Amino acid sequence: MPDLDQLNRRAIGCLLGVSVFGLAICGPTYAAETIKIGSVLSITGPASFLGDPEDKTLKLYVDKINAAGGVAGRKIELVVYDDGGDANKARTFATRLVEDDKVTAIVGGSTTGTTMAMIPVFEEAKVPFISLAGAIEVVDPVRKYVFKTPHTDKMACEKIFENLKLRAFTRIAMISGTDGFGTSMRAQCLKVAGNYGIQIVADETYGPRDNDMTAQLTKIKNTAGVQAVVNPGFGQGPAIVTRNYAQLGMSATPLYESHGVASKSFIELAGAAADGVRLPAAALLVGDKLPDADPQKKVVVDYKQAYEASAKQPVSTFGGHAYDGLFILVDAMKRASSADSDKVRDEIEKTKGFVGTGGIVTMSPTDHLGLDLLAFRMLEIKGGGWTLIQPGS
Structure with missing residues (x-):
């Protein structure tokens, strides 16, 4: 793929009617000047609470970037496909982005399942892919062309267990979704629990189409010595778990959810049961x-205001993952002074000190996420809103 300077010279050659780099025919100048970025998102279907804000965010900020002059004077052309949460469709669209649309890079992959289906396509084509999915398996093991922006499920387990340890809770139960994210997070929690002195004394699961988890929660309720419950999962499942939890009178036992429910829609679905x-x-x-001195404050406040004014809906961390992915990519293209996929990939990997909505990102050849536990904040839902838990509580 030609770099930005080559494309500029080619466009000038077309305007003058001369051959550049052996090209006898020039296409439309605008098409030659755009940089194509692809995206496959779950805009509709069961994971639409992820894909919809991601889609809205990408379109909002691509328009803003283009209005400000684009990337080194080149406009971004965003190509978006909706997989509806279907991994097979995601893989088909991934192939289309590579073979037909010939994109420079991809920001997308709303779920772990759709992301994992697309990875082989982008790896084989050597096109950088910044995923918006949560599971650690997206970037562990590290793949040359695959990156991601959300905190991992392993990090979520560690942050939750940190807080459990502070509260002197050592005996917990888990109730996990069997979707890709829930399965992965459950495995990660089981793996790291011992590092925090946590004993898992009950371990239940539920399917993505289950609409009542009373039976599983009753088993947990009847298990002796359970001090807290952790629910790895995303989508409607955790909201059902939370409602059933309250219905069974279990609210005196602390309930922890994952970052997979970090949106206002979870609070709305769970209702008053979400409190606590x-x-x-x-x-x-x-x-x-956040305190004014926090380096993330301006970024997150500005994004929240821009998104809510445009989308007319509450901000979610999922749209924030798309914001981070887009600007990590744009910054990499600017540093590379190129739309060449390999050069852009190399610059993504060199990302250092990028202040995003998810944290401060510093990547390396062995770390294609670039976040640590400090990027996570522990929150508690109170009165239908988010509250920040102070360190040590």
């Missing part, structure tokens, strides 16, 4: 509560 639930999440949800 704790979860690790990005600073975005509590931007107005």
Whole structure:
């Protein structure tokens, strides 16, 4: 793929009617000047609470970037496909982005399942892919062309267990979704629990189409010595768990959810039962509560205001993941002075000190996420809103 300077010279050659780099025919100048960025998102379907804000965010900020002159004078052309949460469709669209649309890079992949289906396509084509999915398996093991922006499920387990340890809770139960994210996070929690002195004394699961988890929660309720419950999962499942939890009179036992529910829609679905639930999440949800000296405050407050004014709906961390992915990519293209996929990939990997909605990102050849546990904030839902738990509580 030609770099930005080559494309500029080619466009000038077309305007003068001369051959450049052996090209006898020039296409439309505008098409030659655009940089194509692809995206496959779950805009509709069961994961639309992820894909819809991601889609809205990408379109909002691509328009802003183009209005400000684009990338080194070149406009971004955003190509978006909706997989509806279907991994097979995601893979088909991934192939289309590579073979037909010939994109420079991809920001997308709303779920772990759709992301994992697309990875082989982008790896084989050597096109950088910044995923918006949560599971650690997206970037562990590290793949040359695959990156991601959300905190991992392993980090969520560690942040939750940190808080459990502070509260002297050592005996917990888990109830996990069997979707890709829930399965992965459950495995990560089981793996790291011992590092925090946590004993898992009950371990239940539920399917993505289950609409009542009373039976599983009753088993947990009847298990002796359970001090807290952790629910790895995303989508409607955790909201059902939370409602059933309250219905069974279990609210005196602390309930922890994952960052997979970090949106206002979870609170709305769970209703009053959500009060008291704790979860690790990005600073975005509590931007107005951050101290002015926090380096993320301006980024998250500005994004929240811009998104809510445009989308007419509450901000979520999921749209924030798309914001981070887009600007990590744009910054990399600017540093590379190129739209060449390999050069852009190399610059993404060199990302250092990028202040995003999810944290401060510093990547390396062995770390294609670039976040640590400090990027997570522990939140508690109170009165239908987010509150920031102070360190040590």
